[in-house]
Amino acid sequence: MGNSIKSAQFLMEARLSRAAYGSAQDCFDLGVAYSCGAGDLPVDFIEAHKWFNLAASRGSELAQSMRAEIAEEMTAREIAEAQRQARAIIAATQMRAA
Template identity: 75%
Template sequence: MGISGKNAQFLMESRLTSAARGSADACLDLGMAYSCGTGGVAIDFIEAHKWFNLAALGGSEQGQALRAEIAEEMTAREIAEAQRQARAWIATTQSRAA
C-alpha cells in the first residue's frame, strides 16, 4: 500500500523541518526522495545532490557515498548548481537560527 498524497506531503514537510534544524538523517531522506522520485516529488538530481551534500556535511557517510554516486550522472554545471543551492540553504537556515 502506497503513501497517500497528503501523507507524502506531511512526510516531506517534516523532513524539511528536521533538515532546517540540522538533521543529517532528514537531509539524507530528502536526497533519497529526490533521487528516486518518492514522497510525492519528481526526480531531480540537482536537489538530490544538494541534500546528499548537506547530509555529508552533517557527518553522514552514506550521504557522502550517495552524493558521489549521483554526481556520476550529472554535468559539472548541475553539480555546481547543487553546491550553490546547498550553500544558500546553509546561509538561510543559519540566519534563521541567529
C-alpha cells in the same frame, strides 16, 4: 487515493522544513527520496545532491558516497546549482542560529 497523496505531500513538506535545520539523517532521507523519486517526488538529481551535500556537511559518510554516485549522472552545471542551493541553506541556518 487523494488523502494518501495529501498525506505524502504533508510528510514531505514537514521533512523539508525539519531537514533545513535538522539532522544529517533528515537531509539524507530527502536525498534518497529525490534520487529515486519516492513519495510522489520526481527524480531530481539537483535536489538529491543538495540534500546529500547537507547531510555530508553534518557528518554523514554515507551521504558523501551517495552524493558522489549521483554526481556521475549530472552535468557540471547541475552540480554547481546543487552546491549553490546547499550553501544558501547553510547560510540561512547560520543566520537563524545567530
